[in-house]
Amino acid sequence: MADTEATTGPGTAADPVTRWRPVAGRSLAGARKASRSTRAWRVGSSAAIVTAVVLAVLIVPPLVALDEQAVHLADKLLPPSAAHPFGTDDVGRDLLVRCVYGLRVSLLVGVVAAVVATVIGTAVGALAASAGGWVDRVVMRLVDVFSSVPHLLLGIFIVAMFRPGVWPVVISVALTHWLSTARIVRAEVLSLRSRPYVDAAISGGASRWRVTVRHLLPGVLPQAGLAAVLMVPHAIWHESALSFLGLGLPTHQASLGTLVQGARSSLLAGDWWPTLFPGLFIIVPTLAIAGLAGAWRDRINPRRRSELML
Amino acid sequence: MTGPVPPAGAPAPALSVRGLSVRFRMHGGTHVAAVTDARFDLAAGECLALVGESGCGKSVLASALLGLLPENAETAGAALLGDGTDLLTADERTLARTVRGRRVGLVPQSPAAHLTPVRTVRSQLEETLRELAGVRRPDLRKAAAAAAERASFPLGHLDRYPHELSGGLAQRAATALALIGDAPLLLADEPTTGLDRELVDRTVDELRRHVGDDRALLLITHDLAAAERIADRVAVMYASRVVEIAAADDFFGDAGPRHPYARGLLNALPEREFTPIPGMPPELSALPGGCAFAARCDRADAACGTVPALTGGVPLSTGAGGASTGAVPVSAGAGVACHHPVTAALEAPRA
């Protein structure tokens, strides 16, 4: 048969001179490593920015006794300097302090709204999927109807019903953002529900409630959590947009949206800093949060193969 | 021991595996030995069936031969193609441009997952033809039909998407893709999992037909019936090691397997004794020092505390000294890694 050649020695097992080569020495693996280091850089910088932002909004206002509302008309519209790194606005308030306070409000609105929206979305999605039948059809058609109205328009409608303030904005953002989560959770539950292990659980006597709580919800939580994190930047933008339109927070209260709005007139006069810095404060932290969420998504990707390919 | 094959008078084997080992680095610096010191030759025109239960390391061996191991893997030894290319050390560019598809064709385990779901079978065949065979546009359609025909894929189904195909047809589509590069070595990794007996027979027969006289087939399977149907030789893997290599006629015929594990596996078949081997295989992360099968073996004794070498000869004595006692080094053709190989003839299967 294949006796073309005989080995030169018996393949003894405890071969002490086994020379192991890492597979990673290959060129593609090298390329992969490069992409991995850029990924690490992205995650690292995102994490650093998010940490800095959280520290800034949590620690700076209580510790540093700066009054964001302090008006110094003599110092109005100063360009960035050592005393005022971000410059001052048209009534002489320090823009760095106002940006930190604004970020604090925007972040609060974003996080609370995202959490509320995720809870609503997960509950509705799970209910629709596990109830099935007409409940599912009615609920999901309602979701479709709400989705067909532009978010911002719906949000404006909701804030218009209340006096301006933080909570109407939270409610407005939360009520317009749970729709996509409900869809994601429903799809995920439906796909999990057809798995044989759910059949096995039913055959093992599990109630509808037990199947949902023990087997279905734990399966969708990573997805729902990811949706929640991705929603935070979205909610911040939404808040900013509402405030920019003058419908969100009262104009004297610093939020990133009101800051940009208040700076419009000075932009026309050629003063760039009152819009630039609040704008950067909207863009950079939201990108950082999205970056972290992306890394998380890569981690929970179910298609990821287990380390051992047995 | 692991050097290139000397150019002897006979043609070099299509694949020559020399001391191939794979281990995985795990968290905490521990290692899992998935393949240990595998050695075998595969000649052109030959079909070698690598059998063993799930988790014995046979799929890792296949991945190693294709250069598809994950990053935490380490390899040792060599796996040489007929022209001397070492599959274990070749860089990714070489593997991607000149090896995969062209010199080693893969018939995958789950064809449905191997095919691109959003494209028709025809477009996948045409793309592969363009890439591997350099076929240009006017001839592409004809070439795709020819490629489909080679794997008995019905031409009427060429414009279907993978999810519209039955299991057997998806398997044939994947086989057609694997055959396009005219690779001298075909690697079939559990090509019949989940298919019914008739489709299994049909699939392996087709593979055998494609091997013909000038190609070689490494069939990795847990299905002994499929192995019996087409293999020239059988290699049995247990707990990361090849424990027996035998001519298929001997293995499934009167002589029977000589390794107690291989014999137990064969006797577990419903057409034979239908009795399981007692116990379970050891974990690859915690292999015993000696023979890995000793704990489940009724022939085990003190000698089994050392790992037996894969040898071709019958030991002269079973006393102390074990592996070195008069054992003849294994030829690439047949051998058994056991201190006390079974010599009795095998009971014939039930009618």
Added chain:
Amino acid sequence: MLELRSLTAGYDRRDPVVRDVSLTVAPGESVGLLGPSGCGKSTLARVAALLHRPDRGQVVVDGEPVHGWRHRAPRDRRTAFGVVFQQPRLSADPRLSLAQIVAEPLRATGRAADVPERVPELARTVGLGADLLGRRPHEVSDGQLQRACLARALVLRPRWLICDEMTAMLDASTTAALVAVVEEYRAASGAGLLAVGHDRVLLERWCERTVEWRELTGATGATGGSAAHPAAE
């Protein structure tokens, strides 16, 4: 008596995969149902285990017709069936350990107190060591996971066992071991078995009676049996 009377079932009412099939399994009897891939025998197995509502026809268990399927079936009805599926990877919740997987039916039916006694006992029966019980599905092989799935099916001491291609993914030794466990349980409990599969040699060795899918579908069976299946396009 488990009686399947003129069942028509599937996932699309216009194109059912099971058409007018009847089959009876007596208590203590083992019946092998042979059929090619994709013929609908798995759907029939799910109907028999009260996991899939048929479009037409009747399932009668011990003389009582079944009116509800899945959650609509009374709990003691559902748990009278132990089910083992083809793919252990899909049949086990990936977040639970093997011990939790085996214990789940006990917990779901308010018998958590039996867990410390029953789970190790069943683990021994199916040949799972204590170290394996603490692992999660991705840390064990297909064969080991299927052993846990069989233990789960037996933990409530079902009167009927439905094995749908239980051994299709397994090697010869594990197949023989799991079949031996099923037969041991049946000998002790007198449970009836419906084993669905495509391996004639296996089912004929395993079961007292083997029926062919095409015999069940009778005149309406369009495929004309295994010989005509996908082979003949």
